[in-house]
Amino acid sequence: MSAVQSPPDQVAGPATRGRGSGLFRAFWRWHFYASFLVIPVLLVLATTGLIYLFRFQLEPVLHADLMKVDHQAGLVAQPYSAQLDAVRRALPDATVVSMTEPPGPDRSTVFSVDTAAGPRDVFVDPYEGTVLGSLNPDTTLSGGAILLHGELMAGRAGDFVIEVAACWAIVMALTGYYLFVRGRVARARRRAAGAAGAVLRSRHGRTGAILGVGLLFLIVSGLPWTGFWGAKTQEFATSHGTSFWGADPGALSKPTSTLDESLPHSHTVPWGLGKTEVPRSNPEDGRRSVATIDTAVEVGRRNGLQRPMTVALPGDSEGVYSAIGYAFNDPGKERTLHVDQYGGRVVSTYGYADYPVLAKVVAQGIALHEGRRLGTLNFWLTTVFCLAVVFMCVSGPLMWWRRRPKTKALGAPRGRLPLRATPALAVLVVALALFLPLFGITLVAVLLLDQFVLRRVGALRAWFNVAR
Incomplete structure (x- = not known):
């Protein structure tokens, strides 16, 4: 429940006596001040979250010349190896990292490449086999939204700000629920009296009461992404024999070679497989039969991988084709096959069924967080949630502005947390501080x-x- 609320007119005077009123004003004060950090960040996260949620609808409209192709009945797509050759001819100095299948018959094939100027997504007409053009994936509308959502485009400093705001958003949600319950009589009285701003205040409270549960879930499910809490908790989990991610035991791998490092710009690596080490091919094994990207796709199809697949290309003579079945709506179906680039055999298979229990929980939470786990229902609930967050971020400051004091003061509620007189509250604050170090x-x-x-x-x- 994120909101800046102004105190009633009498707040500027001495605090009302009594334990209940003391807690109410103290919680109100913490709710008020936390909002100064939380509201700007939540507004950015909700807005960028909406953009990311609608990326599959927005980007094809904004870049129709690259992402959409003419499809007529009877047209047969060119082999992916031929499309790959077209990309290499168009960008001879680039390194092709991966290929993602077209999501529909009227969509282009996407090849992710690394160039001297940075990453590019190259779009190919699958029927003509011609290169349509390229984009920097991080400068598109959804790409920029991802960077803002994750780190405010400020690297580790931005990640730190988001994590701190997320921690205080929990405080806002908890204090907001207390204010909602204890203040219901006063709100009803103000509505009945027709007081200015009473309707907005009631709507703010009711929206927050529904929103708070979802906000707490999104914060908790998003914490594994954070640079401090996520990293430290992963270290703790690893030291106790589990992990946020799967750990493909595959073939011999370079310690620093992982799927999310191989495909840093594709946004198609399942969460649980992001830290998976990439197995290696054996150059001495099956040199008589050299596999291609089409081999990897066919192997993935025969093994029931979810479509459209993304295939990471071998980085050197010992690399493998990694066919990634990114099960968009159901993390339980996500699976990756590592295919030897010579014999075409499956070096290893790894997917959701092989994840540690913690990684399974996190993968499901991330899918819900991104509005895709429950299909259309999850999509629209997340949309409504983001819009409600925007409403809360606007209505809170508006309430304060309408009722700000005429004197030269901020208009903050007056109150101190009675921690000594309320041991349970002290325990809650300490527990929250230990669980969330920032x-x-x-x-x-x-x-x-x-x-x-x-x-x-x-x-x-x-x-x-x-x-005092």
Whole structure:
């Protein structure tokens, strides 16, 4: 429940006595201040999440000349190896990394390549075998949305800001539920009296009451992506014999060669297989029969991989073709086959069934997070959720603006958390700080700032309405 709420007119005065009112005002104050960090980040995440959610509808419209082709009955697609040759002729200095099959009869084949100028997605007419053009996948609308959603286009610093905001969003959700329940009588009274802003405030609370559960789920399911919590928790999981990702035992691999490193721009690697080591081919095995990209596709088809497949090409004489069946709606069906580039045999097979239990849970959570696990229902529920987040991010500041104090003050609710008098609350805060270390660190920073700066500088104490 993300919102900036303004206090009622009497908040600027002495805090109301009593344990209940003390908790209410304290929670209101934390809800208020957390919103300054959370709202901008949530607004970006909700907006970019919507763009990413509708990427399959938006990108073909924005780049129809590259992504769409004329298809007439009777036309037969060229072999993928012939399309690959066309890409190599058009971009002789580029390294072709992977190929993704057309998602429909009127769509182009996509080859991901690395060039001196950076990554490109090259689009090929599968019937004519001609190169239609290329795009930098990270500069498209959905590509930019992905970078903003993951790290605010600011690298590790952006990832840090998002993770801190996610931690405080949990605080906002929990305090918001308390405010919603304890403040229901006051809200009803204000609506009955026709008070200004009463309707908006009620809608904000009701929307947040429904939204809060989904927000908590999205935060928790998104934490494995984060650079601090995700990385540290993965280290802990690995040390205890499990993992967020699958670990393909395959053939001999280079320690740094993983699928998400091989396909950093494709966005088609299943979450659970992202850290999978890539097996190797044996140049001495079956040199008489050299496999091609079409061999890998056919092997994947015969083994029931989900379509459209993405095939990662061998990087050297010992590399393999990795045929990736990215089961969009059901992570339980995702599977990858590593195909020897000489004999065409399957070096190894690895998929959801082989994941550790934790990786299975995370894979399912990511699919729900991205609005694809339950098909159309998941898609539209996620759409409504993102729109509701935008509403909350707009309605909260609007409520504060309408009821901001006329005096030179921020208009924050006054209250202090009665941790000593409420042991259960103290335990909850400590547990949350231990579970989310970045929340704990920033919480300590805020408390120190409050204790040694805001309370000791008169002007700041009045501006922030600090209770003594």
